[in-house]
Structures are given as structure tokens and as C-alpha cells.
Amino acid sequence: MKAWCGRLMHLPNDLKEMGVILSRVNKSCRTSSREHVNTTHTVSSISDREINSTTDSDHSSILPVLNKILYEPEELLVPALPEKAQVERGYITPQQVYNLLNAEEAHPALYDPYYILILDCRCADRYKENHVVTARAAVTIIHPELGCLISCIELQKYTIILLYAEEGCSPVGSVKAKADSPDLQRCFFQLSDLGMDPVILLGGFSAFSSMYPFLCTPRMVLLEPERHSLTIYPSEILEGALYQGSVSQASDYCIIKNLHITHVVNATANSPDAFPNTVSYLRLRLSDDAQQDLVEALPLASRFIKAALKAEPAGRVLVHCSMGRSRSSALTLAFLMEHRCWSLLHALRWLKERRACSAPNLNFLSQLLTYEEQLFGTRLTSLDDIRR
Structure with a gap:
């Protein structure tokens, strides 16, 4: 050896x-941003109709319940395996x-x-x-x-x-x-x-x-x-379609231009949208801590990414938080689970093969396990599986 x-x-x-x-x-x-801020979301450069635009085969809905948003798919998903x-x-x-x-x-x-x-x-x-x-x-x-x-x-x-x-x-x-x-x-x-x-x-x-x-x-x-003078680009999660990175990368116009990014999911607590006049944004104010509730953010980000990738012509999406490790990973995983029909375990393996530094915090992993159960009607992944 x-x-x-x-x-x-x-x-x-x-x-x-x-x-x-x-x-x-x-x-x-590994480090994480721990700032406590307003956790409500806002949307820039894209209308509610655009965010919620779906194809005929999309049966998802977001229903307000007791001042929260609860995700209830009309049809349960059938698990699939990633094709390599x-x-x-x-x-x-x-x-x-x-x-x-x-x-x-x-x-x-x-x-x-x-x-x-x-x-x-x-x-x-x-x-x-x-x-x-x-x-x-x-x-x-x-x-x-x-x-x-x-x-x-x-x-x-x-x-x-x-x-x-x-x-x-x-x-x-x-x-x-x-x-x-x-x-x-x-x-x-x-x-x-x-x-x-x-x-x-x-x-x-x-x-x-x-x-x-x-x-x-x-x-x-x-x-x-x-x-040290080289530009470091966001990780490519889905070829020519979905990228994940940091706020500094999302603020570099050279990166946005070279990757042909058309849509950005901004999951930081305080960082503003860098290019609101040229890129469509979903603004989610999230904190990387044990109290942050993702019940609204997961389906909202998932729908936004899907709408961008299904557009004509197809868009390219960058999901980012401060360091591109925890909050952005949780949102990327939710999309892969819902729109690739992958279990959380398979989605996490896929993500880590492409972005080794991805590391959703324990709170986010627990909420993703709940999200998996909502999508598929049963728990497919155990916490022990994804903490190894």
C-alpha cells in the first residue's frame, strides 16, 4: 500500500x-456559517407564477397549514437508481x-x-x-x-x-x-x-x-x-445543468458568464443577489443551525430548479450558500430526490462524488429524511447510513 x-x-x-x-x-x-437572521424567503427577478409553473406530470403542491408550508405530493414517487x-x-x-x-x-x-x-x-x-x-x-x-x-x-x-x-x-x-x-x-x-x-x-x-x-x-x-491566481468554479452536479458553490463564486460575473448560469438559488442569510438584472433568483434566507426549518424551502427550491431546467431554452442553475457546503447541499439533495426519484442515500452519494466538501448539518439531514418519507411514502434511508 x-x-x-x-x-x-x-x-x-x-x-x-x-x-x-x-x-x-x-x-x-469544515466550517459553517452560524448567523441567526430572519428565515423567511423572498424571490427576486421571477414571479410566483414562474416559480410554480409545472408540467402536466408534476402533481406537487405546497399547502399552508398552521402558519407553515407542508409539502404533500398528490402521487408518491417510485424510487429509482442513478444511472452512471x-x-x-x-x-x-x-x-x-x-x-x-x-x-x-x-x-x-x-x-x-x-x-x-x-x-x-x-x-x-x-x-x-x-x-x-x-x-x-x-x-x-x-x-x-x-x-x-x-x-x-x-x-x-x-x-x-x-x-x-x-x-x-x-x-x-x-x-x-x-x-x-x-x-x-x-x-x-x-x-x-x-x-x-x-x-x-x-x-x-x-x-x-x-x-x-x-x-x-x-x-x-x-x-x-x-x-492562487486561478479561478475556482462551482461543482457541476448535473452536467451542463446544475451547479453548487459558494457566495463568492455566485458573485463572480466571469463564473456566471462562463457557465451560462441563468438561475440562482441564494440560500445565504445576508448576502444580496449579485446580478438581479441578468439572472433570475430564488432568495431564501436560511441559517446553518439546529433551529432552521426547511419545510418551506425544500419544495420551493426544488420547483424553482425544475422550472429553470425544463424551460425553453433550458436554463442552468447555481445553488449557493456561504461556503457551498450545508444549506446549498440540502436544497440540491431535495431536488435530486424529488425530480430524479433518488433516495436520500443515493442523492447524497451522487452529490459527494461531485462535491466532496458537501456536508448538510444534522438538522438538515433529519429534515431531508422526513422529506424523503413524504415523497416516497416510506423511509428509504436511515440516519446511520448517511452519517458514515
Whole structure:
């Protein structure tokens, strides 16, 4: 067992199988906003009719009872399992790479120079023209003929080693893969022979740059001060549709523009809506504490997100609180449960695979368990399951 495998981190199941470490995170670094404020919600830049717009198949309703809002679905949901993309062993998807590059806990993981080693296995001219942010030309690390140019001990310091060619999705080691990207295949097996566990970007640079051009650059970004100048984006929960992050990310117009965000759920207690003239907001004034009641917020946020994603043209939604960990996670989970028909356990696993720092507080988890029972007519998840 390699020494670096013992670090504290959250791992997607498919990455665990390849021995890849998702991120260096320390659970003790988690912090939460504890301000006590008015917990009523307001809505900006969107009407009640727009919030409550539904399709014919949506039978949900929000009924006022004893000065509270009680969610009572007219038809109980049938539990479903998340469908995961079938990815060849040894590869990870562009979305997974996006979330790896933007992973954060106490601070962005990318600020650590030994978090991820990205090797561009294309020709030098293509690398100089444009490459994934923080990538190095593979020839500077692994020489096609001479082998490793840096020590194996140095390589072992990296949490993740990612390789990419221009394109590529054939099984590692196959005749087609060797023909399509011989330099990448050579590099992959050289690293493997040294005891590393490299992974390959599915679809190569072509696929990644078409989806995330703002995470590609002609500049070489290697040193720690240079890394601290990088923009860290919200986590992508549903590809090209639903994102979760912090108030600082929601206040960065560059992020809003690059991700094509059209709708924002603001779950902070005090932070104002940053771009009310260009983005539609659902304003929920929530506190991250043991007294906060989510009985109104969960179905309201869920409906708002659904309406945005079902619009013509389809919108893109960012859910945020102060740090993007507790309040925003509770709202995201409610949406995944109601509109993907996932149990709380499956929704939480899905979320943590894409945003490892997500951590709804115990009060929110308890209310989500109640919400699950309201949606499905029975409790599908136990508190012990989701506290592990």
C-alpha cells in the first residue's frame, strides 16, 4: 500500500477502483456559517407564477397549514437508481476532471502543487497553443526513450496523475489506443511500471476544451503563487445543468458568464443577489443551525430548479450558500430526490462524488429524511447510513 493512499479524502466509487485519490481533504477543516437572521424567503427577478409553473406530470403542491408550508405530493414517487455513464477502465470523464480541478475543502485543492499532475501527451506545438490549466508537456516528465526524468519518490507525492492526448476513448493498451495515441500509451505504462496509478481523460483535450474552454490556457501554470491566481468554479452536479458553490463564486460575473448560469438559488442569510438584472433568483434566507426549518424551502427550491431546467431554452442553475457546503447541499439533495426519484442515500452519494466538501448539518439531514418519507411514502434511508 502506497503511503499516499492513506490521506484523508473522498473518493468516487469508480475512481476508487483505479486507485485514484480525489482530493486531500481534512474533515476537521469544515466550517459553517452560524448567523441567526430572519428565515423567511423572498424571490427576486421571477414571479410566483414562474416559480410554480409545472408540467402536466408534476402533481406537487405546497399547502399552508398552521402558519407553515407542508409539502404533500398528490402521487408518491417510485424510487429509482442513478444511472452512471459506462466508462472504460483507466479513463475519467471531462466532467470528473472539471470537478477535480475545482475541488475544495478548507481551500481549493488546486492551490496545492502536489494535488494533481496533468501530463499533456500531444506534440509540443499543440501544448504551447493551448492546454488544460496546470498541465505540463509529458516530454518534460517522461521521455519516450530515456524513461522517467524525475524521481519515483517525487512522482509519489502527487495525489492524482492525469494524462491526455488530442482525442481517445479506446480501451487502455488496445491496438486502436496504441495507434491513436502512442505517446500517451507509452507514458501510461511507464508510470504504471513505476507503481503509479495514472488515469486518462476520456475524449482527450478535444472533448474537454469544447466543454470547458475557460479551464484551458496557453500559459504554463505550475508554481503555487500562480495557482492562487486561478479561478475556482462551482461543482457541476448535473452536467451542463446544475451547479453548487459558494457566495463568492455566485458573485463572480466571469463564473456566471462562463457557465451560462441563468438561475440562482441564494440560500445565504445576508448576502444580496449579485446580478438581479441578468439572472433570475430564488432568495431564501436560511441559517446553518439546529433551529432552521426547511419545510418551506425544500419544495420551493426544488420547483424553482425544475422550472429553470425544463424551460425553453433550458436554463442552468447555481445553488449557493456561504461556503457551498450545508444549506446549498440540502436544497440540491431535495431536488435530486424529488425530480430524479433518488433516495436520500443515493442523492447524497451522487452529490459527494461531485462535491466532496458537501456536508448538510444534522438538522438538515433529519429534515431531508422526513422529506424523503413524504415523497416516497416510506423511509428509504436511515440516519446511520448517511452519517458514515
